[in-house]
Amino acid sequence: MATLTDPRKESFRLGMLIYDTRYRSLTIQIIALFGFMVFAAWLINNTIYNLAAQGKSTGFGFLSDPAGYDINQRLLDYSSQSTHLRAAFIGLLNTLLVAAMGCITATVIGLFVGVLRLSNNWLVAKLMTVYVEMFRNVPVLLWIVFTMAILIETLPAPKDFRGDDPAASMVLFDTVAITNRGVYIPEPLFSRGLGDFPVMADRTSPACEVGEIGEIGDACGRFQVSLDLLAVLLVFGAGLYASNRIAHRAERIQNETGDRPTTWYLRLGVIILPTLALLIALGFHLGRPELKGFNFQDGVYLRNSLIALWLALSLYTAAFIAEIVRAGILAISSGQTEAAAALGLRSGRIMSLVILPQALRVIIPPLISQYLNLTKNSSLAIAVGYMDITGTLGGITMNQTGRELECVLLLMLVYLLISLSISAVMNWYNQRVKLVER
Amino acid sequence: MANVHYVRGAMIEQLEPPAASSGAAGWVRQNLFSSPLNAILSVLSLALVYSVIAALIPWLISPTWQASSLSECREILEGASGACWGVIRERWLQLLFGFYPSELYWRVVLDFLLLIVAVAPVLFTGLPRKMLIFSALYPFLMPWLLWGGTVWGPVVAALGFGLGYLAHKLAKAALGGLAAMILAVLVPVIWWLFLAGPVSEAVASVLPLALEPVESRNFGGFMLSITIGVVAIAISLPIGIVLALGRQSNLFIVRSLSVGFIEFIRGVPLITLLFVASTLLNIFMPPGTDFDIILRVIIMVTLFASAYMAEVVRGGLAALPKGQYEAADALGLDFWLAQRLIIMPQALKISIPGIVSTFIGVFKDTTLVSIIGLLDPIGLSNSIRADQSWNGIVWELYGFIALMFFIFCFSMSRYSMFLERKLRTGHR
Known part of the structure; x- marks a missing residue:
């Protein structure tokens, strides 16, 4: 017998697609999908037609043609004979270089400013507020070109360093030269070094022949890995790991006996001593920049464009990070501090065990999105002539080859990959530190 | 009862607080010299503030308003430090209006x-x-x-909205809600696509009311920044709200499209989108369309801003307690009514700080157009610095531009704080 609650058997009517909630969502979605596909097809159709009308072919073959232009700031070997693809890769490395440098300094400055803004010293707090407002309310591009102009116009030229009574002198015990062309810093050298290891090298090519001093040419292989650096990093990493093990052991002993053995000298020694020994064994010394002719020679040359971009991005992002840090610290209620004190923790432990873990939960997600912003803002490098990926792939390569569509698509893809990988890290972290609720 | 002699009949006068903790001295002591570390910090900050002001004041008051080149400034100053204000006097109109x-x-x-x-x-x-x-x-x-250009262009464009409204009103009585909705969209679209052009031309030939046309390449300076910024801000808010609703929706396809759009735009730098505007947008359009460069830039900046706006609004939607949604359902409101009357007013209120900081971000990001060759203040500053007579000028020029941006952005952020206070209805 049919009860009242049984649904009536209704024949399907067209109006139900809109008025019946069971079908309406489906209708809306199909219309949306259809509309999107028509729009996409329209765009693609226009593009194909327009490209054909301009007589342009599409494809990524141009990437393996010789680039024909120079890149002055580079981490790997590159010459104008290298391909467009390699130019783009060099640019990508430059982007990552300035982004990494910027993230580190911005975090340090931002942390510092954020904490000082909460200081109970009125003057310091106000000064930091002025800093934050000044940098947040002026475009980052303006800061970049401004910094570049200041560097070029106000710093001494290399010729000012010459003569018996020079107008300018090197700083930090005569090791760093700050000029209007850039900054020269000492270069780490190894007198008994292990040399470089070419990766993906063609051993028969002339670039790979072993020269008189037992070194291979710079152009050998896709890129070369400095074995000295690798060894130092390995030993340093092993030291860190060992120090970590010691801390774990101390923790275990504390849990078992209640006494925590003093381990700081052990931990410090395990990190520093082996690394130091290795550096001495490799004959580590610093190569100072020296004025020769019209310019400085030797040492590591950091171009003005890199310095300006780095400084401006760091200071600008630091203003935002300062606000994040301040908000994070303010978000932890004072009851937490008091509860921790009631448990008998000392103030240092309160900070490291109670306040910081909770504040970090608030701070880290927006912090990472600031890192993301910094990386994306580094694309403004093109305004000061720093050859990042926008300057190479989206700048000279695009203008030379006329492949706007391919270049812009590749450029977007690269940035998208960087962004997505940073977001993936962020999501992973969020999952890890999320408060477990009910 | 016994007399209690030791009870005082009147309150004694309150003592003044100790001099060290009241008045100016007390304030200084508490806020600047409360501990040795604080004292050191205060002294260092005072020294910093003093050195900046001592250097800045004489630099600012420099008698170089009439100079017409940097070398003339140096002659007037005779080796003393001072700003060269001649560049601002000579170029401020250009910095404001470009080549208009x-x-x-x-x-x-x-x-x-x-x-x-x-x-x-x-x-x-x-x-x-x-x-x-x-x-x-x-x-x-x-x-x-x-x-x-002719006044009839904007007039017929506005007429489209009027026609849509009219169609909706007439059809609702005759054909019912759904048909009225479809007609309200269809009629204006047909009007704009096919009729608006001929009609405006016809009327213009009869009644030629027109202003002298100005080409886009003459636009520049702060006027260009404000134009791009205002249009992008005004359009990105509604698009952002729609995208946020799409992202919160439980319709799979709508949600995926919104998420895809938002994440794509947020994942790439604005400069790549401006490259699209300057080189690719005309390739995407039907052959023969030649969008104006400023219009193309506005389109891309708006898309960029709306993705960020969508995330801000989504934050507001997510922060709203679930009870509000359920209460709206319990009142029997449909989706749009619930959004309009219950959800959006609260969600937007929560997201005001984020919305305004997105606005500020958009306005600051308009400077990027200088990279694709438009003459915004930064683009103009490059050409001024390349000028023979102003070659080598830095602080005055960039300081002026920075100050203008600061005034705009800072007042926007102050307005957002005012709005937050005004709309705060919670009891605290």
Whole structure:
């Protein structure tokens, strides 16, 4: 017998697609999908037609043609004979270089400013507020070109360093030269070094022949890995790991006996001593920049464009990070501090065990999105002539080859990959530190 | 009862607080010298503030207003340190208007004054509501005043909305809600695509009311930044709200499209989108369309801003307690009514700080157009610095531009704080 609650058997009517909630969502979605596909097809159709009308072919073959232009700031070997693809890769490395440098300094400055803004010293707090407002309310591009102009116009030229009574002198015990062309810093050298290891090298090519001093040419292989650096990093990493093990052991002993053995000298020694020994064994010394002719020679040359971009991005992002840090610290209620004190923790432990873990939960997600912003803002490098990926792939390569569509698509893809990988890290972290609720 | 002699009959006069903790001295002691570390910090900060001011004041008051080149400034200053204000006197009109014809400056000024009138009733609820009619008409007035040309173009464009409204009203009585909705979209689209052009030309030939046209390449300076910024800000908010709703929706396809769009735009730098505007957008359009470069830039900046806006609004939607959604359902409101009356007013209130900081971000990001060759203040500063007579100028020029941006952005952030205070209805 049919009860009242049984649904009536209704024949399907067209109006139900809109008025019946069971079908309406489906209708809306199909219309949306259809509309999107028509729009996409329209765009693609226009593009194909327009490209054909301009007589342009599409494809990524141009990437393996010789680039024909120079890149002055580079981490790997590159010459104008290298391909467009390699130019783009060099640019990508430059982007990552300035982004990494910027993230580190911005975090340090931002942390510092954020904490000082909460200081109970009125003057310091106000000064930091002025800093934050000044940098947040002026475009980052303006800061970049401004910094570049200041560097070029106000710093001494290399010729000012010459003569018996020079107008300018090197700083930090005569090791760093700050000029209007850039900054020269000492270069780490190894007198008994292990040399470089070419990766993906063609051993028969002339670039790979072993020269008189037992070194291979710079152009050998896709890129070369400095074995000295690798060894130092390995030993340093092993030291860190060992120090970590010691801390774990101390923790275990504390849990078992209640006494925590003093381990700081052990931990410090395990990190520093082996690394130091290795550096001495490799004959580590610093190569100072020296004025020769019209310019400085030797040492590591950091171009003005890199310095300006780095400084401006760091200071600008630091203003935002300062606000994040301040908000994070303010978000932890004072009851937490008091509860921790009631448990008998000392103030240092309160900070490291109670306040910081909770504040970090608030701070880290927006912090990472600031890192993301910094990386994306580094694309403004093109305004000061720093050859990042926008300057190479989206700048000279695009203008030379006329492949706007391919270049812009590749450029977007690269940035998208960087962004997505940073977001993936962020999501992973969020999952890890999320408060477990009910 | 025994007499209690030791009870005082009157309160004794309160003692003054110790001098060290009251008045100016007390304030200084508490806020600047409360501990040795604080004292050191205070002294260092004072020294910093003093050295900056001592260097800045003589630099600012420098008698170089009439100089017409940097070398002339140096002659006037005779080796002393000082700003070279001649560059600002000579170029400030250019920094404000770019290469807009100087006899037509009144149009730009009028345009931005009217902008203030149009925005005022939106910003300050105390003003008469009738002013909102002007706010609705302003979007059609603004491009006409800036670019010039015939008045009938914007008029027929506005007429499209009127036709849509009319169609909806007439059809609702005759054909029912759904048909009325479809007609309300269809009629204006047909009007704009097929009829608007011929009609405006016909009327213009009969009644030629026109302003002298100004080409986009003459636009520049802060006027360009403000134009791009205002349009992008105004359009990105509604698009952002729709995208946020799409992202929160439980319709799979709608949600995926919204998420894809938002994440794509947020994942790439604005400069790549501007490359699209400068090189690719015309390739995507039907053959023969030649969008104006400023219009192309506005389209891309708007898309960029709306993705960020969507995330901000989504934050507001997510922060709203679930009970609000359920209460709206319990009242029997449908989706749009619930959004309009219950959800959005609260969600938008929560996201005001984020919305305004997105606005500020968009306005600051308009400077990026200098990279694709438009002459915004930074683009102009490059050409001024390349000029023979001003070669080597730094602080005055960039300081002026930075100050202008600071004034705009700082007042926006102050307004957001005012709004937050005004709309705070929670009991604290």
